[in-house]
Amino acid sequence: xxxxxxxxxxxxxxxxxxxxxxxxxxxAGADVVEARLDMLYMQRVAVEAEQGRDDVKSKVKRxxxxxxxxxxxxxxxDEVLSLLEAGIELPVILTCRPKRQGGYFPGxxxxxxxxLRKAIDSGVSWVDLEMDIDEGKRGELASLASGKTQVICSExxxxxxxxxxxxxxxxxxxxxxxxLVKLCYKTGGKRSGLSLFEAAWELKGExxxxxxxxxxxxxxxxxxxxxxxxIGMVYTTSESDPREASSGKIxxxxxxxxxxxxxYS
Numbered sequence: 001x002x003x004x005x006x007x008x009x010x011x012x013x014x015x016x017x018x019x020x021x022x023x024x025x026x027x028a029g030a031d032v033v034e035a036r037l038d039m040l041y042m043q044r045v046a047v048e049a050e051q052g053r054d055d056v057k058s059k060v061k062r063x064x065x066x067x068x069x070x071x072x073x074x075x076x077x078d079e080v081l082s083l084l085e086a087g088i089e090l091p092v093i094l095t096c097r098p099k100r101q102g103g104y105f106p107g108x109x110x111x112x113x114x115x116l117r118k119a120i121d122s123g124v125s126w127v128d129l130e131m132d133i134d135e136g137k138r139g140e141l142a143s144l145a146s147g148k149t150q151v152i153c154s155e156x157x158x159x160x161x162x163x164x165x166x167x168x169x170x171x172x173x174x175x176x177x178x179x180l181v182k183l184c185y186k187t188g189g190k191r192s193g194l195s196l197f198e199a200a201w202e203l204k205g206e207x208x209x210x211x212x213x214x215x216x217x218x219x220x221x222x223x224x225x226x227x228x229x230x231i232g233m234v235y236t237t238s239e240s241d242p243r244e245a246s247s248g249k250i251x252x253x254x255x256x257x258x259x260x261x262x263x264y265s
Contacts, residue, residue, distance in 0.1 A: 006256065007235050008028070010022055010025070012039065013039050015075070018035055019087040021238050030090060035094055036104075037080070042067045043067070044068075045066060069104070081119065094126070096112050109134070121144075125149065131154065154182040154183070155182070160185060160187060161192055171199070180232055182210070182212075183210065187214030190217075192214060196221065213234075220248050224255065
């Protein structure tokens with residue numbers, strides 16, 4: 001059984017943090033890392049949050065972090081690309097996710113596409129091009145990438161899948177637009193998680209290169225069982241926060257261990 005590629009998404013909001021996270025991902029056994037360029041426009045700030053039931057007088061204050069947009073941009077994207085290329089051993093996916101697809105890039109679409117063009121020009125292994133990019137611009141970027149940079153055709157839905165038929169048809173439709181299709185939905189529990197699992201099971205054996213996943217409860221089912229579903233790439237994280245499990249995300253080391261325990265390796 002051939003295992004899917006394991007792609008660790010880097011969690012840093014600075015180049016230095018991304019490089020450190022990439023080193024951890026390499027040590028954990030990841031095959032690829034994803035550098036989210038849109039994350040560089042954000043910063044993590046500490047905030048105090050009260051935890052406890054509303055009907056209980058004494059609430060516990062805990063310090064948490066949240067992402068906020070940077071007031072000033074102190075980096076040049078060309079320098080960022082050079083530093084990532086020099087500092088990461090593994091193949092890299094460069095992504096600059098727009099807000100409409102759940103990302104953080106604060107600029108306009110023309111500025112974002114220029115960053116994607118520079119990412120391709122840098123000779124990166126992979127670039128993520130969302131399906132909803134203007135058709136002409138997307139074709140231009142895909143043509144520029146042809147022969148040197150593999151294209152991930154992605155789509156992220158802020159809702160649960162409308163049954164497995166929707167997922168199957170969407171992956172089939174998108175397959176002609178990239179070397180790998182990435183489809184991500186919100187999941188709210190067993191029913192939506194099962195829809196993604198059943199879709200992957202139906203696609204098994206069709207020879208399509210894709211990944212499908214959920215964010216939320218049961219969203220990790222297709223990640224854990226990706227080897228028997230024929231999924232081509234699984235996205236992971238280096239973070240070990242217990243709350244990641246309920247978000248559908250999975251730690252790189254824990255995923256590889258699970259595959260070994262399930263005799264998928």
